[in-house]
Amino acid sequence: MSVSQLRIAALVVALACLAPAIVSAQSVGTISGTVSDGSGGVVPGAVVIARNQGTSAQREALTDGSGRYALPLLPIGTYAVTVTMSGFRTEEKTAVNLEVEQSLSLDFTLQVSAVNAEVTVSSTVADVVLQRSDASLGQLINAQQVAELPLNGRNFVQLALLGPGTVAGRAGSFLAQGPSSEVSYRGSMSVSAQGMRENANDWLFDGIDNNELTAGGVGILPSIDAIREFKVLTHNYDAQYGSRGGTTVLVSSKSGENSFHGTVFEYFRNDALDARNFFDGPQKRKWRQNEYGFSQGGPIVRDKTFFFVDFQGNNIREGLTTLLTVPTALMHQGIFTESFPNAPAVDIYDPSSTRVDPATGVNVRTAFDNRTIPANRIDPIGKKLLDLL
Template sequence: MQTSAKRLGAAISKLTLVFCLIPGAIRLSAQTGTTGTITVAVQDDPSASAVPDAVLELRDLGTNDVRKALTQQSGVYTFPNLPFGLYQLTIIAKGFQREVFESVQVQTARATEITATLRLGGATETVRVIADATPLVEVASTVLATTIDTKQVVNLPIQGRNVFNLAFTTPGFAVTPLAVVSQTTLSQGPQDNTIPTSGTYNNLPGAAIVGASLDGVPGISNRFKSAGFSYGTVVVQPRLENIAEMTVQTGQMDLSGGAGTSTLQINLVTRRGTNAYHGRLFEDFRNTALNANTWINNATRLPRNIIKLNDFGGSIGGPILKNKLFFYGSLAESIAPLSRVSTATVLSPGAQQGLFSYKTSSGALQTVNVLQVAGTAGYPSTVLPNISSQLTKINGILSAGTLIPTSDPNILTLNHVVHARQTIHYPTLRLDYSARENMRFSVVYNQTSTVCVPCNSPTWPGGINPYDNGSVNPFNRIASFSF
């Protein structure tokens, strides 16, 4: 069994090396956006003098991964590039009692500071600190940060499973009106990706220049980072089942936080496996019968827009090799038959016969037969055959919608309901491997792929325009590799 485990470990090491050598195969993640740090300051009691060369042992409670270090002459040491989670910190120094911090929390893109005051005594005596150590107020940087753990919101009755919108519920954000998504764009569907077009974080224009990363890889196209997020989406939708934490940073961002391009940085990190197996199944359900009709639909005598959303999936994570190799995977699918109101402009029955009405300078309504005028001038006095054919097709589908008069007596507005179907797939896979104490690898893959038919609302009902109904298959993915 041990031989098989060694062979598997060697194969994984070779595989990760291949990923490193293939240019462009995957994106190397920026550690500052995917990991946290723990800074330990060791001093004695009661003089509060620094204790150098104290032995520090940091143990990941989820994976049993151990990191060891010695404090510097100043009595301080920083553990960098730590995955999110809970850790146990043990401090041993000659002539002092052993001190153990049972629960030290590491959060994405944040620093946890611990000050340990050692008491005189033997190494066999142990002082255990049960209280949690969490990231404190940042004193070494002007960056302000808030971390949202998805466990805090997974059971809340929120609309949709996109955690990106939660960034705009953190303290310090002043919201302005939401972006308006075109009612004729079916591809958006019930994705709940709309974010504020503008706003401020702590009186900074945070929503004007926003950066977002998923596992260290930029998640927003550069052309969407300013101008108020016209589309308000990230490349791959971060969801409750595959995101562990989201840290919102703002303030005077330095290069390590906003990559030099953001006044607001949102860092998301994918869930990871531990030594314990965990899994979940879920389904979010919405239906037309549960919704009220809109005021506009009622005013124009249209039925409720059809919404039949089934958002379902599952996830599982755990060990492949205990204390060595861990996995996490999730697969979700969102299926939604949709309906939207589309509008078209049609000629009135009189205008189709050449009777055009206009108002004189006195405001009186006059009607003139332009076909007769054309005949008098030597031009055709009847509707051209190709135009007549198009008008016949249009008149044949007018009953599929509702005609609304306009301020122009020559035209009418046709409102009709467009039916569509949208299916979105959300696969996620993460592997973490501890090769040895000073060598660790992580591979993460997230994807969002959409199939919708049609994606854009047809101008005319009944399919009279073969070029008016289209389907697309947007395919977005983010892959990262870190070591």
């Protein structure tokens, strides 16, 4: 076996070892409920199957003696949930949307089966489900909101402001475009929740810690096209999310399914479309911004193995308008006789003439004649640097 073949084999083995960790880090939810008959009595031993309508992956559970069932740790997605029991008609609910960290309660009522029983299919797509399993408060930002709500710079952090108790952090701070900040470039804004500082938030990406550890910002800012949904937890959430005093943001990425889906995008901003800045003068400053990328997901082996990839680039070319005080043409020659409003001409002193006045005991200097520095006293290197202004 050649060296290249050995390297490929080692890569395949490494990826296979990583696969269980990747699966366990996915964002998950729970579907549970009660199965009863037409008279209201519970039905123990019924088979409950949840099938992901995108990947065809299935999970199965049996109802207990109280007719209860639970399907924990289901990857988020859209499911068809089927209940079967001998002597009863099969019941199925489709388009059941399971969201991140959701405990969805789904009850079934089975009818006695006839000789020629058929499957009864009902959709729950329009149902409003009340969260009864826990008292946590938060705001889910679903896939449609992520894709369609306008965002400045395609920064998903702005959507966290839809959650209760959240406000935008101070503009220009260390976490939001602040000077000399190694984390502000990851996003154009930060979030303050429950009155806490912006660096008190906890960011999780597919269940993995996504915090920038030195300052508390977002470690990796995913592309909008790679986010399925995310949830902003604000009050009474589980102890597993209690590592920080602010809010906890759970971001869930998209995944491949049995059908191919993808996007291609290009957003641009050009100074030809902008108004002139008041401080620009007669010529507008240059501004060219391009955000571009793609996403693609689909099956590798149908019903078994899937892929999803995405890429985003952001190029900004801009000119900066800055107000500066620069030397005049006479000052370049060492002549300081000019005066300006609220700035009269001042004497220029010879630094080499500094001495102690014997009468007063303080340092004194001699001013140059006519407020002019002799040409032979001007350093040639300093003169060349001055001429660059």
